[in-house]
Amino acid sequence: MSEVVTGDAVVVEVRVAQPPIRAVALAIDMIVQVILMVGVFLAVGFSSVVSDPALAGAVSILISVLVMAGYPVIFETATRGRSLGKLALGLRVVSDDGGPERFRQALFRGLAGVLEFWTFFGAPALIASLISQRGKRLGDVFAGTIVISERGPSGSSQPVLMPPALEGWARTLELSQLPGEVAGAARQYLVRWHDLSPAVQHEMGVRIATQVAAYVTPPPPPGVPAHAYLSAVLAERRRRDQARYPQAPQSHGVRPQAVPYPQPGPYGQPYAQPHAPQVSPPQAAPPSSSPPPPPAPQPRTTPGGFAPPQ
Incomplete structure (x- = not known):
């Protein structure tokens, strides 16, 4: 799947993240969560505030739920779809329509993650991702989200063609x-x-x-x-x-090459593969006694002044 997501100066070339990369990001997040839980448990254990064993057990359960569910919800909401593991590997959670992840979606994913990874040790997530064509786990199915990769070829080696x-x-x-x-x-x-x-x-x-x-x-x-x-x-x-800067290389390390401009129409196409064939100019029609065709209608425009698709 290829898509483009824009908004608030964020551009994402959407590529569904591969399961091994997602597994590594998940492992990083779970390690961070375990470290957080151990640190909080030690702090509670050495604290004299909670002295009742029953209350200490309730506090431990509450802390576990907050860390296991609250960690992904808080991080993904604050960073628009990224946790620490996803940030390290260039992944992001987005909505199925390509928009940014919302708090409600992050909450669904976080709650489902408690069952998928911490209760059943990742078995539901593995089965669901194998069945889904887009590699979705149950949390993604319920929340209407997908994990995508933001890293990869940007396509900048293709020159922009001047219409x-x-x-x-x-x-x-x-x-x-x-x-x-x-x-x-x-x-x-x-x-x-x-x-x-x-x-x-x-x-x-x-x-x-x-x-x-x-x-x-x-x-x-x-x-x-x-x-x-x-x-x-x-x-x-x-x-x-x-x-x-005629001698300066491009940012991707390849010196720009001249590519002939294709001319399929008055405005051409936004990109073309290298060595695209040239379109020969139309031959002049022989003179005819028939009346000239009616003038072509003027193109419609949107409020921004750009022509809509034909």
Whole structure:
């Protein structure tokens, strides 16, 4: 599964985390929880506040539940889907729709984790993850979440293609105020553009293009699709960087290579594989006595000025 999740300057290229990586993250979290419980038990045992054995037993049970269930709930809520183990291995819990994990979902996962891992020693989680196509354990099924990996190839080795119809406009852009994280969000969206459904392509593209347009002037021509606008901005930004630092390598260690621009339409596609075949220009039609066709309707635009999907 490939998806892009954006929000509050957070960009996630969604890849379902592999079970071995999830198991290592879980082991790290359980070790931290055991250390916390041992420390709290020792503190309670050496304290003179709790002297009644029955009360001490009740306090021990309460502390165990709070550590076992409260640890993942607090961490995942505060860090938007990360515990210490997930943070160490580049994992995150997100909603099935790609949005950030909510407190209710973290609570369901935490309570289910007490039964899955501490009561039945992980057997329910193992069986559920083997049955689920997306590797979900019972807590993920009940909460409507999935564990994803944020690490991996970012696709930055693929050059952004300049839409031919926007090349002249792009050379007039003021790009000095564009933050790097916003440009990174646009790049990751374009990398995964072909993997998204048309509705997600448009909705997410308009959202990111609106963020970019807040830092870039002048605005795009009317009716430009969001992906074409973002492609033009990033391609022009890269062209200027290459002109300013012609000998500087890219951040991923590969010197940029020139790739011919495909021209399947007026705005092209956001990305193309290297050595993409060129589309030959259309041949001129022979003269005809028939009446000319009616003019094409003007493209509809959204409130942000970007054309919706056809």
